[in-house]
Amino acid sequence: GAVVSQHPSWVICKSGTSVKIECRSLDFQATTMFWYRQFPKQSLMLMATSNEGSKATYEQGVEKDKFLINHASLTLSTLTVTSAHPEDSSFYICSATPGLAGVEQFFGPGTRLTVL
Amino acid sequence: QQQVKQSPQSLIVQKGGISIINCAYENTAFDYFPWYQQFPGKGPALLIAIRPDVSEKKEGRFTISFNKSAKQFSLHIMDSQPGDSATYFCAASMLRNDYKLSFGAGTTVTVRA
Numbered sequence: 001g002a003v004v005s006q007h008p009s010w011v012i013c014k015s016g017t018s019v020k021i022e023c024r025s026l027d028f029q030a031t032t033m034f035w036y037r038q039f040p041k042q043s044l045m046l047m048a049t050s051n052e053g054s055k056a057t058y059e060q061g062v063e064k065d066k067f068l069i070n071h072a073s074l075t076l077s078t079l080t081v082t083s084a085h086p087e088d089s090s091f092y093i094c095s096a097t098p099g100l101a102g103v104e105q106f107f108g109p110g111t112r113l114t115v116l
Numbered sequence: 117q118q119q120v121k122q123s124p125q126s127l128i129v130q131k132g133g134i135s136i137i138n139c140a141y142e143n144t145a146f147d148y149f150p151w152y153q154q155f156p157g158k159g160p161a162l163l164i165a166i167r168p169d170v171s172e173k174k175e176g177r178f179t180i181s182f183n184k185s186a187k188q189f190s191l192h193i194m195d196s197q198p199g200d201s202a203t204y205f206c207a208a209s210m211l212r213n214d215y216k217l218s219f220g221a222g223t224t225v226t227v228r229a
Contacts (some may be wrong), residue, residue, distance in 0.1 A: 032215055043219045093159050097215050103148055107159035
């Protein structure tokens, strides 16, 4: 199956700092990438949808100025958590789909963010 | 508002038994129904998926049953093994729209040896 990677796998940062998480599709071109967050023992909550070369579409209640998403190429999307607070601590997961070339969403391994 | 309702929240099954997880949806525009398996600290992995023009799909020990009129679908795990112990999520999507997945709440399956 298709492979999606995330980097870093875990990160600890201080309140007020910014953290960037990378999501890469390793063996296919992703027309669309998605960013989710997941709290312990809960389901995945979609944060935003990004298409290469265009602005991300954020879900209701997600602050676009706090969670900056850049889909710079067909294989790379980044999520930057700006001015992080302890309540931003969560498991962030990206997924990618080749779009018309296939319907499946392939998920990355996730990034554990802890804000102190 | 959760568009896909999943039950049970958790289940325990003996090794060799059958695990059954149920999901229901309201939006008749959904046309793609995948199931994902997630281990602690890992991202979800696609297990099996079905389109509404098929009532059943089987891949190895995993079977999806789909009831379009009842707007329900279920996952059956046959001959459950300890390695199947994980959280399972059903989901639904509108492929002709935006591929966004609506996830169920998840079911934690524990297989006892």
